[in-house]
Amino acid sequence: MTQDAWARLESLARAPGASAIRPLFVADPERARRFAFTADGIRLDIAKTSIGPEAMEALLALAKARDVAGQRRAMAEGAHINATEDRAVLHMALRAPRGSFRDGAEDASATVHDTLDAMAAFTKRIHAEGRFTDVLNIGIGGSDLGPLMAVRALHKPDSPMRAHFLSNADGHAWDALRQQLDPARTLVLVASKTFTTAETMSNAHLVRDWLRNALGEAGDAQLVALSTNLQATAAFGVPAGQVFGFRDWVGGRFSLWSAVGLVIALSCGWEVFAQLLAGARAMDEHFLTAPDERNLPLLLALTEVWHVNGLGLPTRAVLPYDERLSRFAAHLQQVEMESLGKRVTLDGAPVARATGPVVFGEPGTNAQHSFMQLLHQGTTPVPADIVLIARPDHSFAAAHRLLLANGLAQAEALLRGRDAEEVRAEMLAAGKSEAQVEALLPHRLFPGDRPSTTILLETLTPFTLGQLVALYENKVFCLGALWGVNAFDQWGVELGKQLASVILPELSGGTPKQHDGSTAALIAELGRLWPEGARG
């Protein structure tokens, strides 16, 4: 049945004109309405893709054949769908009411709510005491990107604390940051699911030394840990009452709703964090209950399947038209590519077709002056997700109109393109000669029929941000289910970590190990350029 569903989809996508979008609007004057979907005020518009009624039917049939609904039920029931790590996948429990989720004998929701209560009490105490003006979150990957993205989006000038993020192993990052911070006024969070990540532990040691140098052993009292590894947090010297745990059924890239989100609560306020969770919960409710043909995460996933597997498009751009979402694409890069960059199915067989695309992005309008040229005139179409926020939180209405006009115009330009007749008329009207027109014509043509998806929010609030992020998280689940891959492990990041630990001692004069010629030569050259004697 699955093979039939794929075959039907692929044959539709191979048919002549399958990537054309403009004729679909001509054929169906109701298309704009029929291909726009809403859930609790969030609008997903996929009309500017080449998914027509037949393709939509085939995509929905694929979802049925792959039993996405059944797989979703299994996730919600706590089945260990992350089979390669023998773990449940319960990040939805992080934003759900008590009594909703279990992992075998464990009442997962009770665990979540006990931690949330402790986080709320801690946040309120820190704010009431007023001793700390700044909070520093040390973490990387999921222990950095989600919270950083949310703080960038939700922090206001009158928020309770300033937030800072230290992720890269590069000492330059800490060198720059420490000059802005007063150790006596800085609360330090070490966010690491495993509490073994080399970059995070390296930074945590640097920051702990800084606290101890300024405040003596008492500096350790300013350390807070967000982790599943309680033994390691104790060994590091974090006071027991300042460790906020979570379970291994929370994947790092899905952890911003867990204790890892403490920096959001501290810097933006508890109510902001609570509303973020409420928005995500609303999207989960929709995802768990809405029928397939109106289910936003599923429709977003099916749109991706059409582009990746139907049309063979290997990349996707994420363009939020809102400066506050400047790290949204960075967060999605991890959520999507770490989840879906997989080449074998759950049972270990090579996948039969392409999986996760390359995801990249920047906020609009900056993207327009950076890489949009390639989207408009490059050789391979790049589907774009365009996020628009209808009402701003500032009073510069003209600026916001300009922003929105640009977001809409990019999508329209990708769709409509520009043909020879239009270019010729415009150039002649501008006084160009026939010869000039002919010479420039090919350069000024836009093919059009390039797909985009628009997501429209009324305002950007903690609630709507929660909806937006959960929309993509649930979309990732759907894609894992459709492609039959495990979206919740990340073995691909391990080899580099292991090799780095082999190379590390060689950079301080250790015995050279077996490497390819290029790596060996580079290690030798680094030794020459940065000799032992020149190091601190």
Ligand code: F6P
């Ligand atoms: O390198 C991959 C990864 O394991 C991510 O999945 C994770 O978010 C990140 O490292 C950080 O891991 P931790 O929270 O355990 O420090």
